[in-house]
Amino acid sequence: MSELGELEPVARQSTAELIAAQLRSAIMYGVFAPGTQLGEAELAARFAVSRGPLREAMQRLVQEGLLRGERHRGLFVIDLSASDVRDVYLARLAIERTSCQLIMSGNRGEAVVRLAEALDNLVAAGQSRDRNAMSDADQAFHQTLVSCSGNTRLERMAQTLLVETRMCLAALQEHYPEPDELVAEHRALVDAISDGDEQQLISLIESHMLESIDRLVPPSS
Amino acid sequence: MSELGELEPVARQSTAELIAAQLRSAIMYGVFAPGTQLGEAELAARFAVSRGPLREAMQRLVQEGLLRGERHRGLFVIDLSASDVRDVYLARLAIERTSCQLIMSGNRGEAVVRLAEALDNLVAAGQSRDRNAMSDADQAFHQTLVSCSGNTRLERMAQTLLVETRMCLAALQEHYPEPDELVAEHRALVDAISDGDEQQLISLIESHMLESIDRLVPPSS
DNA sequence: GCCGCGCCGATTGTTGACAATCATACGAGC
DNA sequence: GCTCGTATGATTGTCAACAATCGGCGCGGC
Numbered sequence: 001m002s003e004l005g006e007l008e009p010v011a012r013q014s015t016a017e018l019i020a021a022q023l024r025s026a027i028m029y030g031v032f033a034p035g036t037q038l039g040e041a042e043l044a045a046r047f048a049v050s051r052g053p054l055r056e057a058m059q060r061l062v063q064e065g066l067l068r069g070e071r072h073r074g075l076f077v078i079d080l081s082a083s084d085v086r087d088v089y090l091a092r093l094a095i096e097r098t099s100c101q102l103i104m105s106g107n108r109g110e111a112v113v114r115l116a117e118a119l120d121n122l123v124a125a126g127q128s129r130d131r132n133a134m135s136d137a138d139q140a141f142h143q144t145l146v147s148c149s150g151n152t153r154l155e156r157m158a159q160t161l162l163v164e165t166r167m168c169l170a171a172l173q174e175h176y177p178e179p180d181e182l183v184a185e186h187r188a189l190v191d192a193i194s195d196g197d198e199q200q201l202i203s204l205i206e207s208h209m210l211e212s213i214d215r216l217v218p219p220s221s
Numbered sequence: 222m223s224e225l226g227e228l229e230p231v232a233r234q235s236t237a238e239l240i241a242a243q244l245r246s247a248i249m250y251g252v253f254a255p256g257t258q259l260g261e262a263e264l265a266a267r268f269a270v271s272r273g274p275l276r277e278a279m280q281r282l283v284q285e286g287l288l289r290g291e292r293h294r295g296l297f298v299i300d301l302s303a304s305d306v307r308d309v310y311l312a313r314l315a316i317e318r319t320s321c322q323l324i325m326s327g328n329r330g331e332a333v334v335r336l337a338e339a340l341d342n343l344v345a346a347g348q349s350r351d352r353n354a355m356s357d358a359d360q361a362f363h364q365t366l367v368s369c370s371g372n373t374r375l376e377r378m379a380q381t382l383l384v385e386t387r388m389c390l391a392a393l394q395e396h397y398p399e400p401d402e403l404v405a406e407h408r409a410l411v412d413a414i415s416d417g418d419e420q421q422l423i424s425l426i427e428s429h430m431l432e433s434i435d436r437l438v439p440p441s442s
Numbered sequence: 443g444c445c446g447c448g449c450c451g452a453t454t455g456t457t458g459a460c461a462a463t464c465a466t467a468c469g470a471g472c
Numbered sequence: 473g474c475t476c477g478t479a480t481g482a483t484t485g486t487c488a489a490c491a492a493t494c495g496g497c498g499c500g501g502c
Contacts, residue, residue, distance in 0.1 A: 012292040015455080016280050040484070050457045051484090052273060059237050059277040060284040065377060071233040072463045072484060091374040094319035098311060153312040153385075156286060157378050236485075261454070271487045276455090293454060293493050 019047055019057035027066055027077055028163045030170035034079035038067070064160050080168055082217040088164045089216075093209040095158050096142065099149035100205055104198045111148035115190045118144045122186055126179030134179060135169055141186055168216055175215045240268055240278035248287055248298055249384045251391035255300035259288070285381050301389055303438040309385045310437075314430040316379050317363065320370035321426055325419045332369035336411045339365045343407055347400030355400060356390055362407055389437055396436045 023043075026032055044054045058075050061067040067075045080088070103111045118141040125133040139162050146158040169176060177185075185208055192201035244264075247253055265275045279296050282288040288296045301309070324332045339362040346354040360383050367379040390397060398406070406429055413422035 014290060014292055020284075041482095052276075052456060055273075055485090056277055056280040059280050063241075063281040063284045065374065069235060071235055073465090074484070087372045087374050090319060090323065090372055091378070094315045094375065098315035098318075102311065151308045151311055153286065153308050153382065154315065157312070161374065262452095272454090273486060273488095294495095295454070 015049060015053040016056035016060065019049070019054060020060045022047070023057060023061055024064075024066065024163055027061075028166045028170075030167065032077045034077050034167065034171065036077045037074045038077070039074065066160070066163060080164065080171065084164075085168050085217050086213055088161055088168065089209045089213045092142075092158070092161045092165065093206060095154050095161065096145060096205050096209070097202060099146045099151070099154055099158075100193075100201050101198065102149040102151060103145075103193060104196065104201065106150060107148070108193060108196065111145075112190065112194050114144050114148060115141065115193065119183075119186055119190055123183055126183050129179065131173065131176065134176075134182065135166060138182065138186075139166060145189075172216055177215070236270060236274040237277035237281065240270070240275060241281040243268070244278060244282055245285075245287065245384055248282075249387045249391075251388070253298045255298050255388065255392065257298045258295045259298070260295065287381070287384060301385065301392065305385075306389050306438050307434055309382055309389065310430045310434045313363075313379070313382045313386065314427060316375050316382065317366060317426050317430070318423060320367045320372070320375055320379075321414075321422050322419065323370040323372060324366075324414060325417065325422065327371060328369070329414060329417065332366075333411065333415045335365050335369060336362065336414065340404075340407055340411055344404055347404050350400065352394065352397065355397075355403065356387060359403065359407075360387060366410075393437055398436070 023032075023038075032038065038058065040051050040054060040058075044051045047054060058067060062069050062075065066078060068078050069075045078084075118137070122134070122137040122141055125137040128134075143155075143158065143162060146154050149155070176182075185204070188204050189201065189208070192198075192204055244253075244259075253259065259279065261272050261275060261279075265272045268275060279288060283290050283296065287299060289299050290296045299305075339358070343355070343358040343362055346358040349355075364376075364379065364383060367376050370376070397403075406425070409425055410422065410429070413419075413425055
């Protein structure tokens with residue numbers, strides 16, 4: 001990204017942004033279980049900041065939909081119902097399908113390179129048989145996929161959806177595909193991009209999402 | 222929505238939420254032109270609140286992507302480049318196309334009823350020849366469309382994108398379709414849903430977005 | 443004349459304290 | 473014994489003051 005000699009403006013993110021990132025990560029990994037109340041005083045003490053910046057950070061997560069606020073009562077981590085799981089994966093399908101189409105009609109070469117690297121990481125994680133590492137690599141892959149679309153709005157939306165995806169997985173950790181299967185599905189995606197087979201790619205990403213829904217929620221409902 | 226006898230929890234929105242809604246609306250209608258700095262002291266005085274709640278509200282809009290923050294310098298309304306216009310409409314395409322598919326495989330009847338009403342409003346706005354009213358009705362139509370999908374995440378994302386859409390239109394007000402054309406396009410969408418012709422519906426929503434891009438940005442770039 | 447340096451007003455970032463509201467526990471009354 | 477009313481503790485919502493940083497202006501030096 002940042003080539004040598006390419007002087008970029010120094011990254012100066014606000015305190016609220018930093019705290020929001022930490023909280024987001026904590027929610028994602030299940031440190032705060034769904035439904036948990038986030039007490040302001042305690043959190044502020046942990047981050048060693050005042051309640052002001054902390055509240056600003058939490059408002060960001062409320063806007064993102066990760067926290068639900070009840071006035072005069074506090075902020076709570078959302079809990080995901082079966083219908084939420086469907087919503088999340090269908091929204092991901094919307095985002096990632098369009099990302100795929102943009103990649104196909106855009107800079108396909110770069111996408112293949114970046115996704116191949118993400119795939120390697122996924123393979124390595126699969127061999128380690130570490131569920132968490134696999135999820136990390138899985139998430140990184142899809143983040144890269146959307147990033148390759150070059151559409152910042154899709155990217156932003158995908159980030160939130162991937163956090164929610166991770167919350168689903170943390171809650172229903174038993175339902176997760178075998179490493180081989182996981183790798184195979186993602187390799188197929190890269191291959192389809194590499195081959196320029198858009199029809200196949202769309203079909204793959206659709207089944208990828210729809211099967212995930214069936215795996216995570218009672219298929220009957 | 223709220224049937225008689227259906228006792229829902231009373232709506233108690235936070236101050237930050239209220240302020241955020243007002244600011245969002247102001248940005249949408251161009252009250253704050255793109256690039257404008259939002260001074261905290263002045264705004265806080267206008268809303269008759271302290272800077273605390275105001276800052277919380279603004280952090281929401283930053284997360285939403287409507288405001289861009291430069292540390293120790295202030296918050297500014299984003300300005301939309303040509304590439305942003307493309308991004309917004311392509312993201313809308315992602316959201317609305319999936320919404321269409323969900324409607325077709327879901328509660329199509331309700332969608333037709335609600336969209337027919339939205340279409341009536343659009344027709345009325347078209348007859349009034351009031352650009353602003355037309356945009357309002359246009360926006361409401363698409364909001365309804367996504368709402369009919371029943372997917373809260375798609376709904377949330379669409380809201381932000383529609384605000385940005387409105388910003389585009391405010392900036393390039395000359396490029397807006399004739400009332401008849403606008404109504405016709407939307408009527409075709411409703412008809413396709415009513416007829417159950419998914420192929421046609423998807424095709425319509427795609428051209429609806431892609432043509433908008435061509436209309437708003439130099440087609441060459 | 444031009445460049446670098448330091449001061450100054452203004453704005454943002456942060457904090458601690460105060461007011462308002464809610465949940466819980468306890469006791470009076472029926 | 474159960475219900476309602478009340479007191480209390482804790483938490484959230486809000487505010488005004490303080491600290492830190494930035495942009496602009498004027499001065500001195502080269």
